[in-house]
Amino acid sequence: xTSYRVxxxxxxxxxxxxxxxxxxxQTTPSDQKAGQMSAIIARVKEAKAxxxxxxxxxxxxxxxxxxxxxxxxxxxxxxxxxxxSDLLPYLQVAPQVPLQSFLSQIEEARIDKQVGSxxxxxxxxxxVSKGSVPALLGMAVENGALTRSVSGTAISFTVRPTGVxxxxxxxxxxxxxxxxxVREENALKPSPSETWYRLLNRASASVSFDANRGNSxxxxxxxxxxISGYSFRYDIVNHRDPRDPIYFKKWVDLAxxxxxxxxxxxxxxxxxxxxxDAYKTWITQAELAIENAADSDVESAVLExxxxxxxxxxxxxxxxxxxxxxxxxxxxxxxxxxxxxxxATKSPILEFEYxxxxxxxxxxxxxxxxxxxxxxxxxxxxxxxxxxxxxxLGTSEITANLSGTIFTSIPKTLSVGRVxxxxxxxxxxxxxxxxxxxxxxxxxTLSGLFLSLLEEPLGAAVSVNGQNVSRKGNIGFAQAKxxxxxxxxxxxxxxxxxxxxxxxxxxxxxxxASFGVTFDLDNLLAKP
Amino acid sequence: xRLSPTGExxxxxxxxxxxxxxxxxxxxxxxxxxxxxCGPWSTPPPPAPTNPxxxxxxxxxxxxxxxxxDIVFNFVPDENGEYPGGAQYEVRIQGNPEEDSFSETxxxxxxxxxRQYVFRTDRV
Numbered sequence: 001x002t003s004y005r006v007x008x009x010x011x012x013x014x015x016x017x018x019x020x021x022x023x024x025x026q027t028t029p030s031d032q033k034a035g036q037m038s039a040i041i042a043r044v045k046e047a048k049a050x051x052x053x054x055x056x057x058x059x060x061x062x063x064x065x066x067x068x069x070x071x072x073x074x075x076x077x078x079x080x081x082x083x084x085s086d087l088l089p090y091l092q093v094a095p096q097v098p099l100q101s102f103l104s105q106i107e108e109a110r111i112d113k114q115v116g117s118x119x120x121x122x123x124x125x126x127x128v129s130k131g132s133v134p135a136l137l138g139m140a141v142e143n144g145a146l147t148r149s150v151s152g153t154a155i156s157f158t159v160r161p162t163g164v165x166x167x168x169x170x171x172x173x174x175x176x177x178x179x180x181x182v183r184e185e186n187a188l189k190p191s192p193s194e195t196w197y198r199l200l201n202r203a204s205a206s207v208s209f210d211a212n213r214g215n216s217x218x219x220x221x222x223x224x225x226x227i228s229g230y231s232f233r234y235d236i237v238n239h240r241d242p243r244d245p246i247y248f249k250k251w252v253d254l255a256x257x258x259x260x261x262x263x264x265x266x267x268x269x270x271x272x273x274x275x276x277d278a279y280k281t282w283i284t285q286a287e288l289a290i291e292n293a294a295d296s297d298v299e300s301a302v303l304e305x306x307x308x309x310x311x312x313x314x315x316x317x318x319x320x321x322x323x324x325x326x327x328x329x330x331x332x333x334x335x336x337x338x339x340x341x342x343x344a345t346k347s348p349i350l351e352f353e354y355x356x357x358x359x360x361x362x363x364x365x366x367x368x369x370x371x372x373x374x375x376x377x378x379x380x381x382x383x384x385x386x387x388x389x390x391x392x393l394g395t396s397e398i399t400a401n402l403s404g405t406i407f408t409s410i411p412k413t414l415s416v417g418r419v420x421x422x423x424x425x426x427x428x429x430x431x432x433x434x435x436x437x438x439x440x441x442x443x444x445t446l447s448g449l450f451l452s453l454l455e456e457p458l459g460a461a462v463s464v465n466g467q468n469v470s471r472k473g474n475i476g477f478a479q480a481k482x483x484x485x486x487x488x489x490x491x492x493x494x495x496x497x498x499x500x501x502x503x504x505x506x507x508x509x510x511x512x513a514s515f516g517v518t519f520d521l522d523n524l525l526a527k528p
Numbered sequence: 529x530r531l532s533p534t535g536e537x538x539x540x541x542x543x544x545x546x547x548x549x550x551x552x553x554x555x556x557x558x559x560x561x562x563x564x565x566c567g568p569w570s571t572p573p574p575p576a577p578t579n580p581x582x583x584x585x586x587x588x589x590x591x592x593x594x595x596x597x598d599i600v601f602n603f604v605p606d607e608n609g610e611y612p613g614g615a616q617y618e619v620r621i622q623g624n625p626e627e628d629s630f631s632e633t634x635x636x637x638x639x640x641x642x643r644q645y646v647f648r649t650d651r652v
Contacts, residue, residue, distance in 0.1 A: 039638055073533050074628075080535030081632075085644045087598070102640035106609035181553060187577040188555050241607040248577075251557055251604060255576035259559035259600055263642075266598040270644045271565030274594055283534065337602065337640070345607060 033093045033303055040089055041302050043082035044290060048298065050075040051291055080287050083305070087266060091326070094310045099327050102334045104341035105395055105431070154228065155220055158206040190245045202235035231355035238351070242344040250340050258333040265329035269322040276319070278312050346397045348390035356408065357381040359459035377411035378459040381420070398428040407458070416455045421462060425449040432482075442484045451475040465498065467505045476501040529623020529647075531630060536594075538650045539587040539623055544570065545647060546622045547597060550580035553614040557602045566595035566647075587647050595647040603639040611636040619643065 034041070054071040058064050091097045101108075182191040207230040211218060214225035239246055273279050286305040293301035314323065359378045385403040392398040405420045427447040434441045453462060453472050461468040464477050481496035498506050529545065530538045539545060549558055556579040563569060564585045573583030587595050599619065603611050620631040634641055 076533035263559040264561040267561040271596040
């Protein structure tokens with residue numbers, strides 16, 4: 001086993017805390033409030049512009065005066081509604097109101113994405129491939145069906161066949177996505193789609209180009225010479241879209257039970273609130289202040305009114321009973337909504353993937369362990385992979401891969417076997433409880449990998465923990481990593497413990513036997 | 529029914545108010561309250577996911593009395609946490625007689641929103 005030089009890490013920890021504090025301080029409560037009030041601020045700006053337009057109308061004749069007055073009334077009504085008609089953001093930013101967020105994990109952060117090269121090709125850093133190919137996301141979307149990602153000189157396109165078909169037939173996201181809403185018995189219901197469509201929709205394919213290949217290195221021509229690889233993926237089991245028809249009844253039940261109770265409690269709170277003099281004073285003054293604010297000051301004017309609403313209206317003793325009922329009902333609805341989304345997005349998936357890497361066409365590559373030259377011919381690769389993922393502890397999920405890589409074309413000058421390697425890996429990301437408002441929720445990642453390298457890699461490197469492996473044999477690797485994220489800054493600080501059967505695979509600076517520990521400040525220092 | 533500059537709907541005592549909720553590119557998963565604050569629905573809105581859904585009530589009470597309806601809207605995300613383009617709810621409110629027509633749309637984000645409709649009796 002091992003022992004660690006604690007003082008060394010304590011120094012780093014102190015340094016870290018000194019640095020992190022001012023960075024976290026960049027996300028102020030005011031910023032968070034502005035974020036949560038953003039929809040209201042946008043509506044207020046729009047309504048304010050209408051008020052200004054109405055005020056600018058001519059009124060030289062009695063008819064024009066009447067028309068102007070009518071337009072002004074409508075615009076002021078819209079402004080007033082923009083300020084006050086949605087109570088939820090006001091309740092959510094009020095420190096004295098324990099109303100939880102309505103957002104699920106995936107709505108807050110999209111972590112289940114991996115567009116582009118499959119694991120093993122250059123640019124991929126995950127230990128295991130994650131499931132769920134995005135249907136319509138990417139840096140560029142053509143016809144609502146094709147996704148593109150760029151990494152250095154590598155350009156990847158991912159497509160679902162049904163996405164192309166649908167996009168060519170109709171326009172709009174829904175009609176090219178996995179779920180379509182159709183009218184059935186006086187309701188819009190998510191369509192189960194036809195069998196051929198469902199089966200085809202589970203397939204996705206991608207092709208990757210290397211712009212450094214071909215007759216014009218550095219220029220993307222999409223020629224056959226620049227194709228560096230392609231892959232095919234099929235979702236054998238996948239019900240991860242919360243709009244999937246199998247969850248429809250649950251959504252309807254939620255709407256007709258806890259969501260209705262929430263609407264009822266909110267109605268009772270609103271009724272009690274609008275009857276108070278404090279509310280009448282607040283809305284009158286808020287509208288006046290915001291209407292008179294300069295366009296550049298609208299956000300601060302709204303936030304100022306939010307503070308007044310909290311102090312002068314929400315704090316009224318006569319409202320506390322209705323407020324508590326609304327909070328209880330809101331939390332019940334939020335809990336049900338989030339649970340339903342989590343159930344869908346953590347449901348088991350089973351996917352098969354085949355990916356091919358055209359190494360023999362490469363003129364040169366920075367990611368190869370064996371440089372391809374005129375005198376060193378290297379084989380093409382084919383990788384078969386089975387991906388399984390499902391719910392793990394709490395809200396976490398676990399992903400496991402089984403894969404095998406073969407040489408699909410062996411040059412006559414080489415004497416190697418057909419099978420290059422077998423791999424079995426698993427990874428889970430476990431969100432931990434929030435430490436503080438600014439520190440957010442750290443994530444604990446547990447990962448393990450078994451690799452049996454039967455032949456030297458010959459081309460695309462076999463990578464374990466970011467280290468290339470070229471020596472044949474079996475490798476065992478396990479890592480526990482905890483990552484702290486500072487809210488609103490993008491700063492992530494990881495702390496990891498790693499085991500590897502070969503010590504050269506441990507990147508940590510402090511290594512004892514087969515273990516290593518790191519406290520990586522690079523991410524922190526890389527951010528402004 | 530008329531609109532006031534303060535965002536309230538001014539109604540005549542005994543006026544029937546009709547609220548219609550229409551979903552587009554999403555199932556109708558909005559929620560009406562069990563009843564307006566001033567009394568039961570004269571015609572209760574059908575349950576979700578009927579589309580469109582219409583609820584009616586009579587604005588009773590003396591001059592100055594208010595009746596409030598809060599509607600809670602829900603948009604279901606896709607597996608990427610995004611909301612489908614074109615998904616929206618349209619709320620249309622009509623009085624009888626209808627002097628000012630009123631309609632508004634609710635679109636995500638955020639996926640959960642509420643709208644408060646305050647009806648104030650200002651005439652008999």
